[in-house]
Amino acid sequence: MKIGVISKNSRYKELLEKDESVEEVYLFSDLGGEEYQNDMEVESLLIDGECASYRELEKVRERFPDVPIFYKLHDLKADVVTKTITRLCAAHKVTPINEHYTVNQTVQEVLKHLTNSGDYSSDRIVAFFGTHPGVGVSTTVFNVAKVISERVHGKVLVLSLNAWDSADYFYDYRGKYLNDLKVDLSSQSLTIAQFNGSLHQHKTFYHLAGNRDVKMQRYFKNYEIQHLLDVAKEEFDLILIDGGVHFDNAIAAQVYVQSNLKFMITSQEEKGYRGYFPYVFHQLLEPMGGKKEDFMMLINRFTPNVSLINEKDLEAEMEMNRIATIPDMGTIGPVSVRQKHLMYDVSDPIYQKPIDVIGNLLISEAGLSDKPRVVDNNPKRGVLSLFGKK
Numbered sequence: 001m002k003i004g005v006i007s008k009n010s011r012y013k014e015l016l017e018k019d020e021s022v023e024e025v026y027l028f029s030d031l032g033g034e035e036y037q038n039d040m041e042v043e044s045l046l047i048d049g050e051c052a053s054y055r056e057l058e059k060v061r062e063r064f065p066d067v068p069i070f071y072k073l074h075d076l077k078a079d080v081v082t083k084t085i086t087r088l089c090a091a092h093k094v095t096p097i098n099e100h101y102t103v104n105q106t107v108q109e110v111l112k113h114l115t116n117s118g119d120y121s122s123d124r125i126v127a128f129f130g131t132h133p134g135v136g137v138s139t140t141v142f143n144v145a146k147v148i149s150e151r152v153h154g155k156v157l158v159l160s161l162n163a164w165d166s167a168d169y170f171y172d173y174r175g176k177y178l179n180d181l182k183v184d185l186s187s188q189s190l191t192i193a194q195f196n197g198s199l200h201q202h203k204t205f206y207h208l209a210g211n212r213d214v215k216m217q218r219y220f221k222n223y224e225i226q227h228l229l230d231v232a233k234e235e236f237d238l239i240l241i242d243g244g245v246h247f248d249n250a251i252a253a254q255v256y257v258q259s260n261l262k263f264m265i266t267s268q269e270e271k272g273y274r275g276y277f278p279y280v281f282h283q284l285l286e287p288m289g290g291k292k293e294d295f296m297m298l299i300n301r302f303t304p305n306v307s308l309i310n311e312k313d314l315e316a317e318m319e320m321n322r323i324a325t326i327p328d329m330g331t332i333g334p335v336s337v338r339q340k341h342l343m344y345d346v347s348d349p350i351y352q353k354p355i356d357v358i359g360n361l362l363i364s365e366a367g368l369s370d371k372p373r374v375v376d377n378n379p380k381r382g383v384l385s386l387f388g389k390k
Helices: 011-017 054-063 079-091 103-115 137-151 178-186 192-198 222-235 250-258 270-288 311-318 332-338 349-366 382-387
Strands: 002-006 024-028 044-048 069-072 094-097 122-130 156-160 200-202 205-208 238-244 259-266 296-302 321-327
Touching: 002 011, 011 024, 011 103, 044 054, 044 103, 054 069, 054 079, 054 094, 069 103, 079 094, 079 270, 094 103, 103 222, 122 137, 122 222, 122 250, 122 349, 137 156, 137 205, 137 238, 137 296, 137 349, 156 222, 178 192, 178 222, 192 222, 222 238, 222 250, 238 250, 238 349, 250 259, 259 270, 259 311, 259 349, 270 311, 296 311, 311 321, 321 349
Parallel strands: 002 024, 002 044, 044 069, 069 094, 122 238, 122 259, 156 205, 156 238, 259 296, 296 321
Antiparallel strands: 200 205
């Protein structure tokens, strides 16, 4: 297979040439160079948006009418621009590639389309996203981590990769923060020892809190987050990621790309399932090839009330399969945070059951093995324990 690459980054050529299906790679710095203008035969073409405007795609397609063409988006300033470019790509049968993909991921995406090879996501990386702020992503992640880490052989890690929320307030956190690792991530020099020394161990699982430097919220790069996840995969058997609700940044893009299992947490609030999320999906995820079926749905803080949307209708509204419904526990949530307890430890079985269901799924998908069960002869008393009652 002969592939043409329009880019100033020679790394594309180097990586493509390593694949046994690629016979030859032609590298051109722009569309106006003499080498590109000369006749050449290629079976596919990769265009780096940094070197060629999307407005030139029509001419490129005219010159190469029958070969697959891939266009790597670059430095998009607004969602409406993303939508415009992806529509133009569709009009000329050009496959757009997410601007937040690293060079390596871009090459793998191209090869995946050309050779039908597998993707680069991992069953050991699980992402939790939310339809709107405050829907309970962090709370759910921590309680699932607790359940799984107590049940299995292997190490469980929680990464708080929401650039707008450090998630360090659920217990007495004493580790470092995502922004503390920025220099090492930027230079791609983070070692396993440094990474482990940055984590906080909360009972049976480990945790790296998210960014708490507001000036850094949009300044993390795609390769930095890829480096972080590569280091984490070397040490941990299961990585649960709090991806937050914002998809317009490099952190969320990398979490989306590298996680094989993705959960979308919603509630009965219309601002989530009918307000915020549809815009996010149609303007950010769908243009990049994202599909609603990529997600498994979790309903959080559910209240059976005829005035509120029910589970079946919420599944239809979101166009996702529901895995579990987590009931509304009233004030137990905020009280447990204030008293530094995880909800699973202080709630009744009606809350624990859906968390166990999620845990069962992840243990199976990640191929983890259960520890022998220990019978608890002194079971917790649920909500009463929060208030010191016997």
